[in-house]
Amino acid sequence: MKDIHQYKLYYFIGIGGIGMSALARYFKEKNKTVIGYDKTKTELTLQLEKEGIECHYEENVEQLLKKIQYFSKQDTLVIYTPAIPKEHSEFQYFQSHHFDIKKRSEVLGEIVNQYHCIAIAGTHGKTTTTALITHIFHEAQQNIISFVGGIMSNYQTNFIHQINHPQQPIFSITEADEYDKSFLTLYPETAVITGIDADHLDIYQTHQNLIDTYIAFSNNIKNNGSLIVNKSVDNFFSKTKNITTFAVNLNGQIFATNIHFQNNKMLFDLHINNQTFHQIELGIPGQHNVLNALAAVAVARQYQLPFETIFAALQSFKGVKRRFEYHIKNKNIILIDDYAHHPEEIKAFLQSVKTLYPNKKITAIFQPHLYSRTRDFMDEFANVLSQYPDEIILLDIYPAREKPIENITSQTLLNKINHTNKKLLPKSELANYLNNTHHEVILTIGAGDIDLLIPEIKQKLISKCN
Structure with missing residues (x-):
């Protein structure tokens, strides 16, 4: 199969999904033709339409053929989400006619793995943590390409591509989804794991199987790369060489104490590398979000972003839609x-x-x-x-x-x-x-x-x- 960027038409089955829509925006920005199906018209699909991405909501192969008639099979890449049933008529058509078909996770991996990839996984908190890291790197004027599993309130989008310094490295920041083992397509330079509670047991059957898959994800980290992990689950990654732990009210390598809410502000003391910073302000409430912020700070310091910029970004962060x-x-x-x-x-x-x-x-x-x-x-x-x-x-x-x-x-x-x-x-x-x-x-x-x-x-x- 040819390079992911060599097609002319990118057809999405399930374009209204949060991960699918970010990819659709990526290819649209590359001046590709992007068309997609979803069963439901939503605020997000309507926004995609405003951005020039054609969306339709009827599962109808005849209509489909009219939409793609000006593109050859060789020039078309079909991207689907595992949430789409295999009996879906459009999927069946593309499969039976031998189109190039890829899962969302494969396409995401091909894009982000070519850069300095920062991948954020975890059964809870990964969307907010990905958004926080994106916001910090954005405010630090870094070159970023970011795929977030939610609409960031600061930017009103789930996809950001910012190149400020063409000669400097590009960081790809992406949410790493454990559903259907999707994150195993990622080979990050830096990986974050926010936690591993039992979930998706329809896929994994047991909690141990889920843990084993997270260990496999950590094994994908590039040589000389690093793992930033919640202190509560670091024992699962004892064989990982370069590991940083974060915690709330526990002694990780980066941890928070004195967490309190005062005058409508979320405040905490940050302890990192034998330094303490008092009264750090986070723009969103919740102790669980302080934990997410610690992971984001750990990533930012991994790349030596200045504390002043990091703290200003934490304060100005407005969160993610549908998260608190x-x-x-x-x-x-x-x-x-x-x-x-x-x-x-x-x-x-x-x-x-x-x-x-x-x-x-x-x-x-x-x-x-x-x-x-x-x-x-x-x-x-x-x-x-x-x-x-x-x-x-x-x-x-x-x-x-x-x-x-x-x-x-x-x-x-x-x-x-x-x-x-x-x-x-x-x-x-x-x-x-x-x-x-x-x-x-x-x-x-x-x-x-x-x-x-x-x-x-x-x-x-x-x-x-x-």
Whole structure:
């Protein structure tokens, strides 16, 4: 198969995915023709269309042939995501007609591996950490090409290509996704691992298999490269030569203490290489985000970026959409949206909210993501949701790529939650329920389509306050 940049048409099956859309933007910037299919029109696909990328939403081979008729098979590269079922008619067409077809992860690897690659992996925190590293390197005027698994609030995009000094090195900064072992296509100079909690057991079956795959990822690090890893999992990487650990309230090589929230600011003391810096300000809340910031600082110092620039970037960082994202923040009502979809992520999110608003009623609305994940972590979800919120509202499970599993429902989860104030609601009733009842801090939680409910919720709550 020829070089990844030698095609004229790049056709994406599943272009609305966060990783796929970043690649689509990359090839569009290279002045290639980019066309894509997705089953759902979203804010992101509409933005891609505004940028000159043609998107369509009907699975129809006849229509497809009209769209690609001016390009030969040899000039066309088809890029797909594993979330697309193999029986998809467009995928079937391309496969049966012997087009060049590549998975998203293969294409990403071919792009980023040619530069000084910084790859950020981990079952939690990798998107925010990738965005933080991107922001620091951007503010330090470094040459970067960055692929982030979320829309960065500072830049309103998931892809950045900045060349300030053509004669100097280019850093490729990329999120490294463990789903479907995608990150094994990456060969980084510097790798970050933020944590390895059990997840994606539909792929890995056991936690140990997941850990083994992370070890395989660390073995992909280039000679003389380095691994920056959360202190809580560094024991899995004892054979790695050049390793830096980071931690909160533990003695890693880089660690944070005195973490507190004061005057609406997230502050901490940073300890690195026997130096201490007091009252470092982070632009987003949450102790879990201090951990992400430590990883980002470790990477920046690996490349000797100045502390002054690093700290200014931490302070000006605005976060990532759907990660602790405020939609309403006033004295009457607070509405925060978060992508958390694993018990440990939800726990970290709820603990942070509880710390910020210890005296307010917290209403958590959770849409479980995937039948398999709900089955695998049913007790853990129930335990976390029993502990922290003052009111729990469950929505039906968002299936994504999965078929239903017998007896695995939101009602089953609700029954296991030990709480006096809990309920299951249809999505269609949620906004009216919130409007007609008393709430102080409302949290929407999940990786499905719960965020699509926010505009209606927001409108009703703001009208109610006025």
